[in-house]
Amino acid sequence: MNYHFSDKLVNLKPSAIREILKAPSDAETISFAAGNPAPETFPVEQLADLAADIFRNQSTVALQYGVTDGYGPLREAIAKRQKEVYGIGRSIAEGDSYNDTTIIVSGGQQGIELACKAFCNEGDAVICENPTFIGGLNSFRSCGCETIGVPLNEDGIDLAILEETIRKTPNAKLLYLIPTFQNPAGLTSTLENRKGVYEIAKKYGIMIFEDNPYAELRFAGEEIPTIKSMDTEGIVMYGSTFSKILSAGMRVGFVVAPEEVAAKMVVAKQSEDVHTNLFFQILCYKYMTECDLPAHIDFIRDVYRHKCGLMIKGLEEEMPASVTFTRPEGGLFIWVTLPDYVDMTAFIKATMAEKLRVVPGATFNCDVNEPSQCIRLNYSTPSDEQIVEGVKKLGKVVRAFVKE
Amino acid sequence: MNYHFSDKLVNLKPSAIREILKAPSDAETISFAAGNPAPETFPVEQLADLAADIFRNQSTVALQYGVTDGYGPLREAIAKRQKEVYGIGRSIAEGDSYNDTTIIVSGGQQGIELACKAFCNEGDAVICENPTFIGGLNSFRSCGCETIGVPLNEDGIDLAILEETIRKTPNAKLLYLIPTFQNPAGLTSTLENRKGVYEIAKKYGIMIFEDNPYAELRFAGEEIPTIKSMDTEGIVMYGSTFSKILSAGMRVGFVVAPEEVAAKMVVAKQSEDVHTNLFFQILCYKYMTECDLPAHIDFIRDVYRHKCGLMIKGLEEEMPASVTFTRPEGGLFIWVTLPDYVDMTAFIKATMAEKLRVVPGATFNCDVNEPSQCIRLNYSTPSDEQIVEGVKKLGKVVRAFVKE
Numbered sequence: 001m002n003y004h005f006s007d008k009l010v011n012l013k014p015s016a017i018r019e020i021l022k023a024p025s026d027a028e029t030i031s032f033a034a035g036n037p038a039p040e041t042f043p044v045e046q047l048a049d050l051a052a053d054i055f056r057n058q059s060t061v062a063l064q065y066g067v068t069d070g071y072g073p074l075r076e077a078i079a080k081r082q083k084e085v086y087g088i089g090r091s092i093a094e095g096d097s098y099n100d101t102t103i104i105v106s107g108g109q110q111g112i113e114l115a116c117k118a119f120c121n122e123g124d125a126v127i128c129e130n131p132t133f134i135g136g137l138n139s140f141r142s143c144g145c146e147t148i149g150v151p152l153n154e155d156g157i158d159l160a161i162l163e164e165t166i167r168k169t170p171n172a173k174l175l176y177l178i179p180t181f182q183n184p185a186g187l188t189s190t191l192e193n194r195k196g197v198y199e200i201a202k203k204y205g206i207m208i209f210e211d212n213p214y215a216e217l218r219f220a221g222e223e224i225p226t227i228k229s230m231d232t233e234g235i236v237m238y239g240s241t242f243s244k245i246l247s248a249g250m251r252v253g254f255v256v257a258p259e260e261v262a263a264k265m266v267v268a269k270q271s272e273d274v275h276t277n278l279f280f281q282i283l284c285y286k287y288m289t290e291c292d293l294p295a296h297i298d299f300i301r302d303v304y305r306h307k308c309g310l311m312i313k314g315l316e317e318e319m320p321a322s323v324t325f326t327r328p329e330g331g332l333f334i335w336v337t338l339p340d341y342v343d344m345t346a347f348i349k350a351t352m353a354e355k356l357r358v359v360p361g362a363t364f365n366c367d368v369n370e371p372s373q374c375i376r377l378n379y380s381t382p383s384d385e386q387i388v389e390g391v392k393k394l395g396k397v398v399r400a401f402v403k404e
Numbered sequence: 405m406n407y408h409f410s411d412k413l414v415n416l417k418p419s420a421i422r423e424i425l426k427a428p429s430d431a432e433t434i435s436f437a438a439g440n441p442a443p444e445t446f447p448v449e450q451l452a453d454l455a456a457d458i459f460r461n462q463s464t465v466a467l468q469y470g471v472t473d474g475y476g477p478l479r480e481a482i483a484k485r486q487k488e489v490y491g492i493g494r495s496i497a498e499g500d501s502y503n504d505t506t507i508i509v510s511g512g513q514q515g516i517e518l519a520c521k522a523f524c525n526e527g528d529a530v531i532c533e534n535p536t537f538i539g540g541l542n543s544f545r546s547c548g549c550e551t552i553g554v555p556l557n558e559d560g561i562d563l564a565i566l567e568e569t570i571r572k573t574p575n576a577k578l579l580y581l582i583p584t585f586q587n588p589a590g591l592t593s594t595l596e597n598r599k600g601v602y603e604i605a606k607k608y609g610i611m612i613f614e615d616n617p618y619a620e621l622r623f624a625g626e627e628i629p630t631i632k633s634m635d636t637e638g639i640v641m642y643g644s645t646f647s648k649i650l651s652a653g654m655r656v657g658f659v660v661a662p663e664e665v666a667a668k669m670v671v672a673k674q675s676e677d678v679h680t681n682l683f684f685q686i687l688c689y690k691y692m693t694e695c696d697l698p699a700h701i702d703f704i705r706d707v708y709r710h711k712c713g714l715m716i717k718g719l720e721e722e723m724p725a726s727v728t729f730t731r732p733e734g735g736l737f738i739w740v741t742l743p744d745y746v747d748m749t750a751f752i753k754a755t756m757a758e759k760l761r762v763v764p765g766a767t768f769n770c771d772v773n774e775p776s777q778c779i780r781l782n783y784s785t786p787s788d789e790q791i792v793e794g795v796k797k798l799g800k801v802v803r804a805f806v807k808e
Contacts, residue, residue, distance in 0.1 A: 001662065006528075009672055013671070014472070048463075066653055122526045138675045249470055272510075273513055
């Protein structure tokens with residue numbers, strides 16, 4: 001058969017990273033390519049106990065159809081925590097000009113896709129940081145949208161270029177940002193930069209989707225207020241997830257958005273999957289209310305502080321001065337930049353030959369043909385031994401390409 | 405804020421049924437409006453034991469990210485059962501001209517939406533039975549597609565009108581059908597009708613999505629081969645679900661489709677939710693391989709044979725001769741047709757006043773403004789007592805509107 005696929009999907013490729021992860025590997029292969037949380041950060045025993053309790057006492061509800069916007073008690077528990085810990089969530093009752101509401105989505109990914117579906121027609125444009133999360137880019141492409149990248153500088157997205165880009169792109173309907181522990185660049189934008197982004201979005205009437213999957217993973221430095229926390233006008237949708245703190249495979253995330261916007265996202269969600277797995281929504285609720293989530297998050301932060309530190313230490317020892325790398329205060333990734341003269345295709349091939357997996361930076365560009373001298377390293381998935389060993393392998397490859 | 409939502413969502417309303425189900429009710433209210441499986445058909449104790457086992461022995465895999473196309477062993481177990489029981493699934497190794505593959509989706513709903521995304525651009529048309537599943541209609545609308553209805557006759561979709569409609573609609577890219585225990589009309593199309601549909605689709609090169617959520621719920625009569633089982637050309641996508649046999653709230657369904665088509669659906673799925681809840685995928689696999697699924701399905705069929713029989717008996721006693729109703733051999737619904745002179749708006753209001761919930765037939769029309777003299781009754785959700793009592797309430801309302 002000669003299939004005639006839709007324009008939006010005909011050239012869309014699966015995530016290059018997910019393809020890299022599928023490639024054959026053996027016991028010696030060390031992967032810094034994943035973005036998986038460390039399995040030891042899943043509170044397995046507590047989840048098992050809570051699950052047994054749900055089967056005993058709530059099975060009729062937990063196994064039956066639920067409502068699309070999500071399990072009510074979980075929505076409330078999240079809204080309460082977001083308000084108390086992050087100052088997120090407006091209400092008319094408190095003197096704000098609009099109400100925010102919290103809805104449950106099937107992982108952070110679905111929140112991004114629903115935001116695009118709510119505001120963009122085919123042929124519209126989404127403005128993104130460049131580089132950015134490939135899952136976000138593919139969501140926009142799968143909605144038939146063009147993705148337009150704005151470069152990052154040391155403070156965050158380049159504000160002058162952002163404003164110029166919005167001005168030149170009348171069909172830009174959405175601004176997609178990961179201001180905190182940006183994936184892949186590891187950058188956390190400054191408060192001033194966030195204020196600047198908000199003012200520009202307000203000025204041009206463009207909606208923001210603030211993606212914050214790593215919100216809870218700060219292991220150093222000071223918390224910086226989210227853009228959503230500044231949202232007096234109701235132009236920001238804020239997405240996050242339980243994937244990095246309880247379980248990635250369960251696919252439970254959430255979006256905080258103005259009521260009217262959330263209602264549109266819910267209609268779109270109903271047409272995609274009716275609702276998110278209800279059993280695990282209840283499980284998240286029980287974990288939030290019956291276990292010590294803040295203590296668990298502290299534990300996860302300790303794990304990543306250690307793993308990140310180990311990788312940084314290795315990089316400091318192994319990398320020549322002309323190779324730079326980020327020193328993140330949270331999240332899962334380190335972004336390494338190689339000198340301009342390095343042939344990146346040959347470099348990536350050499351890492352593969354060395355049985356090391358890293359993600360080439362070009363993967364994250366809005367324009368896939370734009371080259372990149374960067375690679376993304378993940379420290380959450382490999383063991384301590386693999387981090388030490390893998391950075392040594394990387395050093396060996398780098399020394400073959402970089403003349404100090 | 406004056407939000408500018410996308411064209412496809414700006415006028416899309418939530419499912420009328422889900423809104424009816426949210427309306428306030430009290431203990432006396434009897435609902436025939438849902439489409440939920442009977443909670444007693446969920447094998448709670450076995451699922452609880454299997455879940456405990458997964459937490460003990462497979463938690464690292466089950467709680468971590470998985471692959472988008474689904475848990476391999478579950479895909480294989482489903483493919484095996486579909487081949488053996490329903491003759492579904494082609495392979496070049498067996499002399500067919502193409503390979504089918506099975507992918508896991510987040511409930512039957514997602515399969516429908518992905519099929520539309522794969523083949524339709526905004527502005528394209530999807531041809532459906534009229535009336536049809538509102539979740540399907542809303543998926544197509546949320547993809548920016550027009551829905552065009554073709555009436556049902558006693559054999560299934562009207563073949564002459566179907567061919568005429570396809571001929572007149574050059575932008576029709578998908579034909580959406582529920583040939584077995586059709587929702588809402590309860591109709592099962594004949595073998596001849598199915599062959600006719602397949603030939604027309606082949607002739608005009610239009611893809612078919614065969615939705616078969618009630619596949620396992622036949623409690624009377626003879627199995628009729630699916631359209632997918634006739635698919636020598638690779639033009640049929642076949643969707644089904646575990647929602648009616650293990651748990652609706654877990655959101656695990658599957659699609660059998662030609663490899664090239666399934667690959668496009670997987671790319672689209674990756675952008676929606678990365679993958680389906682992995683824990684419950686493993687749970688389904690374990691249930692299929694460690695428990696007696698056929699015996700469990702027999703049990704479910706007994707439950708619905710009894711409940712359907714009870715409702716039919718009540719309708720035979722209560723309904724005047726001018727009111728007709730289907731006598732389904734499976735599925736979850738009975739479709740009742742009232743005389744032309746009945747004012748349906750007043751009729752539905754009267755059922756509400758009587759604390760009875762039914763779904764007005766117009767809800768299921770492709771054109772929501774087209775009137776309908778029908779109502780849909782569900783017998784799986786109410787208890788036996790509620791079925792008996794509810795049909796009596798219905799009889800009382802009908803007698804107030806229908807002059808024999």
